[in-house]
Amino acid sequence: MTTPKFTLSQEPDTITINIQIPFVKNDDLDYLITEKEFYLKVTPYYLKLEFPSEISNSNEQITYDEKTESVNVLLHKQTKGKYFENLEQLKAKTEEINITDSQKDFNFTKNQLPKEKKVKKEEEKEKEKATKKENEKENEKEKEKEKEKEEGGINSLVQKVDKLKIKEKTYRYGFNDLYTNAFELFHSVLDQIIEIPDPKNVSPKERSKRSFTILENKFDPEHYMADYAMEDNLIDYIEYLPFWYPKQEEKKENKQKTFALSEKEQKSLSKLPTKKYNIIQQHTTLLGLVDLLFCYSYDNRINLGDDNPESSWTISKLSPTLSCLENFTSLKELLIKCIKRSISYPLYRNWKLSEKIIQDVKQIIKSGKMMIVKCLLDLKNIFDLTTNRYIFSKIFINDYCTWVNQLENEDLFQNILEELNELKLNQNDIGWKLNKLEEIVKIVKLEQKNNNK
Known part of the structure; x- marks a missing residue:
């Protein structure tokens, strides 16, 4: 387990702990307070603090600050007015305790945690467990020393070199390649979130290869032909007019519609961390935005603008940026991937529908910065409400919201x-012989029609 960064301060009656914990969701934390100790656990982070004097195990206040991605803990001293010596130099203990055995889980709400009654841990059991762990550590150290002596230290040196090599091969991902350890919390459910195992150890080139292989195996010609045969059932979705298009009266008056954020959207935007970005590959970042708008538009259109509990799955599966952490340098390559995914994963798989989604993306971008931010905030809300896919907000959507909103030049x-507008795609670009599949459907329908005469 990793010890998170933390700071301590005190007032006459209270102690404040500020703990830096990125990528955590509100309901993932467990904590425990005993006579002199405070424990906090959220995989892969673990913090144990042992204070010089007793603290109260009631009336604590815990808040989560989304902007700084930190947990703020306010504890009360058992003896009011007592000064805790050298509190600022207090170091975290390394031995662990199973918090969930002694403490019920609690749930975060945004910026506010409910209070929870704490259960004391018997000191004798803790000391006994700590002693046992120390003995185990000492035994392990002795074994390692003996092994190193026997092998002349060569193996140890090789291991150190190997570790250095591994560190050199760590790959970044997320918005502007800012992240490396975001998925450490999700090992047991990683395959439900992304299609790349252990992404920090997989190069961007390998991610693209894996994405290609998965996609080629995923495409189902029969499903595509069935949807094409029933294309009339998709008319409502294709003709639907999402909120980013001007209404009929606005079209008649030839007015350019202006968009403003709602009070709720402004509040959501204000809670995001304030960052300044040094964009390494600007075109790649813009292509990532196009990808996000494509999958968001698809979901909005097939749900006719309504909420759907499956939206986070649909969006993440349609997006190669999210599902495979891919970076793109070519718009054509990106859109081909997006279209392929749109006719491989969701319920409705249709070429005309995918073409309509590209028109949606154009309209959103044409509508200006505030419309893009509006769509991104809605996308953020979709992911924030999910159990595991909220991580996409942490490593992509939040940053895109902030970055787009900060841009002064909309060029x-x-x-x-x-x-x-300049890029023209046709079915041959996809490479799955879609036109031939559609031709087969037309022939079969014509034969059926002739047989019915």
Whole structure:
């Protein structure tokens, strides 16, 4: 387990602990208070603090600050006015205790945690467990020393070199390649979130290869033909007019619709961490935005603008940026991947529908920065409400919201819009012989029609 960064301060009657814990969701934390100790656990982080004097195991206050991604703990001293010597130099203990055996889980709410009654841990059991762990550690150390002596220290040196090599091969991902350890919390459910195992040890090139292989095996020609045969059933989705299009009266008056964030959206935006970005690959970052808008538009259109509990799954599966942590340098390559996913994963798989989604992306970008932010905030809300996929907000959506909102010059959006308008894709670009599959359906339908005469 990893010890998180923390700071301590005190007032005459209270102690404040600020604990830095990124990538955590509200209901993932467990904590415990005993006479002189405070424990906090959220995989892979573990913190144990032993105070010089007793603390109260009631009336504690715990809040989560989404902006700084930190947990703030306010504890009360058992003896009011007592000064805790050298509190600022207090170091975390390393021995662990199973908090969940002694403490019920509690649930976060945004910026506010409910109070929970704490259960004391018997000191004797804790000391006994700590002693046992220390003995085990000492035995392990002795064994390692003996092994090193026997093998002349060569194996130890090789292991150190190997570790250095592994560190050199750690790969980044997420918005602007800012993250490396975001998925450490999700080992047991990683395959339910992304399609890349242990992503920090998989190169971008290998991610793309794996994405290609998975996608080629996923495409189902029969499903595609069945949807094409029943294309009339998709008319409502194809003709649906999402909120980013001007209404009929606005079209008649030839007015350019302006968009403003709602009070709720403004509040959500204000809670995001304030960051300044040094964008390494600007075009790649913009292509990631196009990808997110594509999968968001698809979900919005097939749900006719309504909420759907399956939205987070649909969006993440349609997006190669999210599902495989891919980076793109070519708009054509990106859109081919997006279209392939849109006719491989969701319930409705249709070429015309996918073409309509590309038009949606163009319209959103054409509508300007605030419309893009509006869509991203809605996307963030979809992921924030899910059990595991909230991590996409942490490593992609939050940063995109902040970055887009900070941009003063909207020429970037105009440039990518021009690129979208100039790019012409056809079914041959996809490589799955879609036109032949559709031709087969037409022939079968014609034969059925002739047989019915």
